Amino acid sequence: MKRRTTIPLGSQACSAVGPYRCPVVLGLLFLFWTPVLASPVLDSLLQHSKDLTREGQHEAAITFLEQQLEASWPADLDRAQLHHRIGINYFLLGGSETHFERAEQQLLWALELRLAARAEDGVLFSSYFMLANLNYNYRNFEAVIQYAQVAARLMEESTISKRDYNLGRAYYLLSVGYEETGDQDQALAFGEQALEGFERLGHKVYRIRCYNQLGLVHLAREEYERAIAYYQKILALPDLSERHLANAHNNLGMVHERMNDPQRAIQTYRKAEQINRQIYATARTSPRHLAVAGTLENIGIASTNLRE
Numbered sequence: 001m002k003r004r005t006t007i008p009l010g011s012q013a014c015s016a017v018g019p020y021r022c023p024v025v026l027g028l029l030f031l032f033w034t035p036v037l038a039s040p041v042l043d044s045l046l047q048h049s050k051d052l053t054r055e056g057q058h059e060a061a062i063t064f065l066e067q068q069l070e071a072s073w074p075a076d077l078d079r080a081q082l083h084h085r086i087g088i089n090y091f092l093l094g095g096s097e098t099h100f101e102r103a104e105q106q107l108l109w110a111l112e113l114r115l116a117a118r119a120e121d122g123v124l125f126s127s128y129f130m131l132a133n134l135n136y137n138y139r140n141f142e143a144v145i146q147y148a149q150v151a152a153r154l155m156e157e158s159t160i161s162k163r164d165y166n167l168g169r170a171y172y173l174l175s176v177g178y179e180e181t182g183d184q185d186q187a188l189a190f191g192e193q194a195l196e197g198f199e200r201l202g203h204k205v206y207r208i209r210c211y212n213q214l215g216l217v218h219l220a221r222e223e224y225e226r227a228i229a230y231y232q233k234i235l236a237l238p239d240l241s242e243r244h245l246a247n248a249h250n251n252l253g254m255v256h257e258r259m260n261d262p263q264r265a266i267q268t269y270r271k272a273e274q275i276n277r278q279i280y281a282t283a284r285t286s287p288r289h290l291a292v293a294g295t296l297e298n299i300g301i302a303s304t305n306l307r308e
Contacts, residue, residue, distance in 0.1 A: 045064075053085075053089055091137070100137075104134060107131050122158070125158075132146075139180075164201060165197075168194045175188075179191075187217045188221070192214065211234050250272040252268050
């Protein structure tokens, strides 16, 4: 069976082959909250860098932060903050091995300083989580597991206010890492733990991600009815975004195709295609947008299987 095109869910394309699952989104929810007690002067400088980051001016943010590093910041945690923010902006630039290496270097420097300063759990978590997330974007899944394991242990033993939310995100990354490296039992266990936590917290977006992830795990385990049940849970949610709706239909189509029902798979892919065309209806993006093109490729593969 041919490999499938992944459709991006945002401004950056995913490199993964298969169903919708865009790792960059994981980081975006976390990039602008960093639990560090910096000096008042540094707080102001960091806020300016965050404003540049929000505006998409990542290179300008990097230049500004590097200029601040040239100043005399005696505290390890202050310098760590600057390195961490530079790493985040290289992470968001993305798209090249050079950006990955620079992001990783800056994040590791920040982590080293934070460990030396005996930083609090939430601060250390931010370093390990971002390193896991960075490697997730570049499909280094063994490294994802390595960093996410430490992040999870920090939260398992922590009493900070965001403990359950952070723990759920670490478990989610562990589920993805283990699924991608072929350990479906571990992937299932961590995916279920993540979902349990986010259901308890009432976090809709991460519940959807967990439903998708558990659907993929059951698909890999050839437990097709269970996979379908998770995608149907997504479709049953109220006020579902068009992207999540298209996502669920695309992944559901993959399940039907694995069940040797290409005709039903095509019907389901068509629903995803129609929704994606509505999302990307501008002349600039449609029909060439990767979301539409990827769905059309999935339809073509299913059509070939139907003819065979």
